[in-house]
Amino acid sequence: MYGGISIIELLAMLLGDDTPADELVAKTYAESGAGGTWRAALHDGFVDRTQLPRAAVQAGGGGGAALTATAAGGSGAQNGNLEVTFLPSSQTYDGRFANNPWLQETPDFLTKVTWDNVALISPDTADALGVSSQDVVRIKVGDRALDIVALVMPGQARGSIGVILGGGRTRAGRVGNKQREWVGGGFDAYKLRTSAGLDFVTGATVSRTGTRYKIATTQEHHDIRRGFSISATIGDKEIQKKLPDLVRETDRAGFADVAYKAEKTHPYYHDHEHGRGYSLYKEQTYDGRRWAMAIDLGNCMGCNACVVACQAENNVPVVGKREVTRNREMSWLRIDRYFRGDLNDPEVVGQPVACQHCENAPCETVCPVGATLHSSEGLNDMVYNRCVGTRYCLNNCPYRVRRFNFVDYHQEFNDARNNVRKLLFNPDVTVRERGVMEKCTYCVQRIQAAKIKAKNPAPHGAGERGPIADGTITTACQAACPTEAIVFGDLSDPESRVSKLHGDRRQYELLGELNDKPRTRFLARVRNPNPELAPAGKPAGHH
Amino acid sequence: MASPSEAAAGSDGEAQAVFRGITDDVSRVALNPTPKWWWPAFGVSNLMLLCLVVSLYHLFTTGIGVWGNNNIQGWAWDITNFVFWIGIGHAGTLISAVLYLFRQDWRTSINRSAEAMTIFAVAAAGIFPIIHTGRPWFAWWMIPHPNDMGMWPQFRSPLMWDVFAISTYATTSILFWYMGMVPDLATLRDRAKERWKQVGYGLLALGWRGSARQWHRYERAYLILAALSTPLVLSVHSVVSFDFATSQNPGWHTTIFPPYFVAGAIFSGFAMVATLLVPLRHLCGLKHIIKESHIEAMCKIMIATGLMVGGAYGIEIFIAWYSGNAGEWFTFRNRVLGEYSWAYFAMVSCNVLVPQFFWIRKCRTNPWIVVGLCILINVGMWFERFVIIATSLARQAMPGMWGYFSPTRWDVLTFIGSFGLFFTLFLLFARFLPVIAMAEVKAVSPEAHAGKDHH
Amino acid sequence: MARFLFPEWTQPLKKYVITPALLVGPVYIVLMAALVKDPQTLRVGYMPEQPVPYSHALHAGEMGLDCRYCHNVVEQSAKAAVPPAATCMNCHQTVLPRSEKLLPVRQAFFENEPLRWVRVTDLPDYVFFNHSAHVTRGVGCETCHGRVDRMVRVWQAQPLTMQWCLDCHRNPEPNLREPANVTVMGYQPAAGEGAAVKARLKINPPTDCSTCHR
DSSP: OOSOOOHHHHHHHHTTOOOOHHHHHHHHHHHHTOSSOHHHHHHHSSOTTOOOOOOOOOOOSOOSOOOOHHHHHBOOOOTTSEEEEEEOBTTTBTTTTTTOHHHHHSOOTTTOEESOOOEEEOHHHHHHHTOOTTEEEEEEETTEEEEEEEEEOTTOOBTEEEEEOSOOBSSSOTTTBOOOTTTOOOOOGGGGOBTTBSSEEEEEEEEEEEEEOOOEESSOTTTSSOOOOSOTTHHHHHHHHHHHHHSOEEEHHHHHSTTOOSOOOOTTOSBTTTTBOOOSSOOOOOOSOOEEEEEETTTOOOOSHHHHHHHHHTTOOOOOHHHHHTTOOOOSSEEEEEEESOTTSOEEEEEEEOOOOOTTOHHHHHOTTOOEEEOTTSOEEEOGGGOOOOOHHHHHOTTOOOEEOOSOTTGGGOSTTOHHHHHHSOTTSOOOOTTOEEOOOSSHHHHHHHHHHHHSOTTTSOSSOOOOOTTSOOOHHHHHOTTOOEEEEETTSTTSHHHHHHTSTTEEOTTGGGOOOOSEEEEOEEEOOOTTTSOTTSOTTOO | OOOHHHHHHHSOHHHHHHHHHHHHHHHHHHHSOOOTTHHHHHHHHHHHHHHHHHHHHHHHHHOGGGSSOOSSOSOSHHHHHHHHHHHHTTHHHIIIIIHHHTTOGGGGGTHHHHHHHHHHHHHHHHHHHHHTSSOGGGGGGGSOOOOTTOOOOOTTSHHHHHHHHHHHHHHHHHHHHHHHHHHHHHHHHHHOOSHHHHHHHHHHTTTOOOOHHHHHHHHHHHHHHHHHHHHHHHHHHHHHHHHHHTSOOTTTOOTTHHHHHHHHHHHHHHHHHHHHHHHHHHHTTOTTTSOHHHHHHHHHHHHHHHHHHHHHHHHHHHHHHHTOOHHHHHHHHHHHHSTTHHHHHHHHIIIIIGGGGGGSHHHHHOHHHHHHHHHHHHHHHHHHHHIIIIIHHHTOSOGGGOOOOOOOHHHHHHHHHHHHHHHHHHHHHHHHSOSSOHHHHHHHSGGGGTSSOOO | OOOOOOOTTHHHHIIIIIHHHHHHHHHHHHHHHHHHHOHHHHTTTOOOOOSSOOOHIIIIIISOOOHHHHSTTTTTSSSOOOOOHHHHHHHHTTSSTTOSTTHHHHHHHHHTOOOOOOOSSOOOTTOOOOHHHHHTTTBOHHHHHOOGGGOSSOOOOSOOOHHHHHHHHHSOGGGBOOGGGTTOTTOOOOTTHHHHHHHHTTOOOOOOHHHHOO
């Protein structure tokens, strides 16, 4: 596109061979003797019969000695003797992907920080050092020093500073370069890293520099903001109270009880006979397909693959650091991460949240122009081109999954002849203009394509309207999920995987007390912690 | 009720002199050369209006993103300003219609300017529902009309109800205001010296001659319009409150909102009327028409409505606890104790504590104190809407999407600009139109009843 | 100077000009706005100049080429496909190989560059129309594109508005025919043919928003 040449072309040229790269690859492939042609392998996405042999593994008995609370909680070393560990970034790895805005804006699994790399300090250590989040601190190890922004991170080992690598690059490209505070780019953590201590160094001194640096996080904007409030902990207390309801969990003993059900009857339900609330409006009935999703929290490990997949599939814009600090990140799918218990040694619970496609959707009744309506198959359709942008739907969504185009985030690609645009966008999904609302659609473009194809005559389709085999349609997040935590399908087919999961005793509705009847159901997580790893003073499986 | 012309014709010379005095004083404001204070005031409000023009240009060319609104708080200052202005726009109709029907004679000195203020406040409010949309050039989709999409607006949406409530209110208020002004415009026409003023006021006066038949029809029409506007006083802010009350958000979903909003609207409306009229009666020399007792009456209404609003604050919190709804209870605790407690206490002190000063007579009679307290009440009422909108949305059901709203400079400029629009229109009114309903004041002045009974 | 009242001569104006204007004016304005904005006014008849004066009337009409000879993927894909120059060259290697008018076609073919046809039937980017879903269910080409076999230069024959699409989605029968005959121009379906096709193919066109807007 930019008239560049690839590495293999360059190497071949140096050898006096100016064959184009694709031919070189095809030639190498043919010589490798893998069978078939390169094009066929490319089309299939894999080369048949090249999988590795299955390994036979057996869990070894015993294991190391139990970690004590002190060991698990860190050394608690004093300033001047702090440990610094170097951690790869979940976004840019060691910095090599710094020029990829999708990754820069994908929130880190635990810190939820975007666009920067930070130094993680445990709450206790931060108190001892007098450091709070967004303070720029100077970390000194020997004669080397690094100025980096601090983030107080629950669960970080006491007395240990976790410095994330990958920021502060100067020649990464337009996106990845270190830039002004509002644009991000991070700090060059390699200043501290020498061959003497590639993974960690000790004897570090941390001091505040007195300057502040804005960190863009997608969660807990309130925690890192210094504000006036009478009760600073009112929010945290509420979160702890809500957590068992939002992210339901049980342990092995709880799950072994055959009466265990994650779904609860809610005190606000009036219609006790059916265990449901009444709706003000006549509820829609469905006689055909009913699309639904199930998310198994037991499988979800919060890896963000779904988040990036969704962004790629649905033309979700990258908005940049300044917009993230204003809570305007556009990602349709977010992974909420909560800390439970003692902030110095918390348990982490995560939960992917996208549009729940409520059957009684609160967003639908409030739109003055009918830009978001229910489909006959139970999808909560969002019609971008009808939206005038009152944002009432956003306000009325209890799950807060709607995303508004506050400015023209695709401005750079408005010209139809832009070559990046041709490659960047999924042609089956509308590119949204400024001033319209958007949200997860259950990848409706994939659903429609599958429906049309199923009905088209042979050889391209079945030729008549029939059931779409379970598993034919995968949403982008589902396809990307490495643990198959996300399952999508048709509820009208009792044999579909999603139907079975919706009937599972671990299933529950998020905020079910609102009687929104979400089509996405969660499956409660069953925890089974190793008692030998359990921190002292906290019995295993206690919640 | 006796019409002034009849009264004038039938009364003795003394009464005639009083009537002429009223006419002189009020007409002088519109017909004399521009007073000195007017130009600086007009200049400042024009500068503020310029802020609106500039910020709207930036808004329309860039998007809602110029404000601080975000994916957690879809509404913030935009709707706060809207509800604030609509609330202020309540006093006019209340004074004109409801007090008219209850035969509260003291209303006549303030009703004209209160109505004018209503219309200008509704104008300032009316821009927000349009400009707060992401694509204002499609705002006309909210008006039902046959179209090539086969689409109609959705009548389940409270925003649709708003469209009708506000447009009806604006239309009725303008009609009421203008119709009431016709006899006075004719007076100005007759007293104007320059030809262009004679023609201008003449056109606006619609050929009013003051004949008995015209008076008769005028009074009829006025009564009908008053009766029509009375339910609007209650309905408009009730409908506006539905924007919040019919949502599912804790902090918004409250049945108390309609009466609470209406009381608050009248509260803020009177505060704004007093803020404008107390200086105006000094500057225009109308102290003997807008009497001290009138200002006092307004202060008393503010005590009453302020207590209602204060009661509503208390009931809200009580019900949040009593309902047993955990989300509701948290929202209110968070409102009082959380990050927005500063806004909450600004609201409570301005709206509940400040009006209590009006129990003291001196606070009702000293113009400086009255204006000061009324401005504080208006600040408080702005905060009330901000507290309802911003603090409720900041921490909803999903803690993963909790946030804090920070305004941008464009939020501030737009807000200042809306004041610019309001003040510019009001100053134009105060300069060129009869600020006091002369005919009505004469009708209720003691001299009108001194002669034989005209009823 | 006397006070200004409306002079005598304005009385007939009130009666014959102002009152009717107030009554009829708004209606007139609304009607004119609707008429001007109507796609029937704005779009139907749009007939752009093409790089090659290709005549559908000659090829599809007179010579009877099937639509699918050139628009070959219409039954399988969302797009009907504008043919590459190679398709033209199948015939025009031997037919009129030296024609002046066909110079751009030969140029495109030999230089491996696309011919830049001007799109006539163009829906907005937020509308996703799938040709295969319509053609294989028995919606004839001419239903949307008009009598292409009579168009020397192609023009837009239908308004293609949302209302127009919905009319058919709500009542498809009048526009359905045996799928074998979709490309036939001027086709007169037999009585009850639409209903029969609808029943046999279980045609139940959705009117959900996401049917077209994704």
